Amino acid sequence: MTFSMTLGPRLQLVASLVPLNASLGDIGTDHAYLPIALVEAQRIAKAVAVDVHEGPFKSALNAVKIRQLEPVIDVRLGDGLKPLAAGEVNVLTLAGMGGKTMLEIFAARPKVLQAVTDLIVQPQGGERTLRLSLLNSGWRLKTEQLVKEDERIYTVMAFSRDEGQTMAELSCQKDVWLQRLSPQKPEDNKFLGHSMIVDKLVWYFGPLILEEAADLLREYLDDYSEMLRRQLEQMKLSNKSETLEKIRDVSEELVFVEGIKKWQYP
Template sequence: MNSEKLSKRLETVAKYVPVGARLADIGSDHAYLPCYLVSNGLISHAIAGEVVEGPYQSAKRHVEELGLFQKILVRKGDGLEVIQPGEVDIISIAGMGGSLIASILEQGKEKLEQVKRLVLQPNISAISIREWLLDNGWGLIIEEIIEEDDKIYEILVAERGNEHEPYQNNLEQGLLLGPYLLQENNPVFRKKWQMEKETWLKILNQLQHASPSSQNEDKRQELLKKIKLVEEILEK
């Protein structure tokens, strides 16, 4: 991995960063994404944020090795702590759980006022992000689903306003599966939800044999509901 070549996952994220943007990449790991974008002249400068000491040092080292330290600031801090209001117009957060990404956005809300676009790639629970966007006036404009090394990733791109627009038909199904991904219904999308459904059926089976409790019954009902939502799509 180097600044010339990104993984397919990060390449997909990079594609949605507008040319000339001022980017903050949160949880930047080795700062691969900002290094790639700056090296290729796609953006003029970036901030790479890391909360963990090891990846923070790796990011600093990578930026220095490429001689990009005047254009990429590597900062240590939690979530959006690493940026000042108005300092960037695009934020990318990739490679974390959806609920963690949503909590980073929630905790740093005051930093988002002048941000024009969010490019988010959750490893799991994209629904947490969709719910946060909907509640906070950010509209999904693009979704993409890809497979790389036997893992499936969703990339969500959001801008301010029109937050209800993508969900016109079915809010519940759209939040779980992704309104645009749902429309496209491509083979990677179908594979992901077929696998999810099989996992849920296994859990359901375990719950049937568990001792009865209201908590188990709630979980059972929730799983049955999700399975039904997914089956409606897989049967198309």
């Protein structure tokens, strides 16, 4: 997909997942690059571009005005979904903010969210919490993909009311990974602990991302393993009993991350 406006890899991926002819609400729009690119590519019918900060709001207004796109892109100053009326948009994009912040934005305006059919989100932290919360609320996961920009790997997820996999369907993937990685049986004492570790990892990395095993996943897993090793090195400097317990837990988690790597990249 080619856009007249140059988008970075993150926003390119977000843009590619926006349904055709959407009425888009772009929350945290910054300079309105995403809605401008989608309108100029004739991918969406209209957009409301929202930002809570006056600087980015003015930049977005100016960018839209220069391109004479005011009839199809409405730029508004405000917090989250509060500037939107219920039914005004049917697709939301949120990129570059924490997953917990996204959930707070959704919770503040439930009637607006109720009229939305598709969500495309790119959280910066809180991926596990966001993924689980949306799935437990009845959203379906259409796709989730990794993208690299400026030496950092990000996750982009697309949720829908009607398309994609449900929480129950995706939970089966967790059970599959537990069978792959843990030799323990349900009656064994270690099984519960192993199950909790696998649950944490599957919902952190993403069940669809883990199954796809794209090249970026290997790097993502390597980064996570390195983070755990750094934690272990720091914890080993302490002799506190509670720290020794954390060392055991982190060590077990590291074993399972390495197990995922060996399974997907033998």
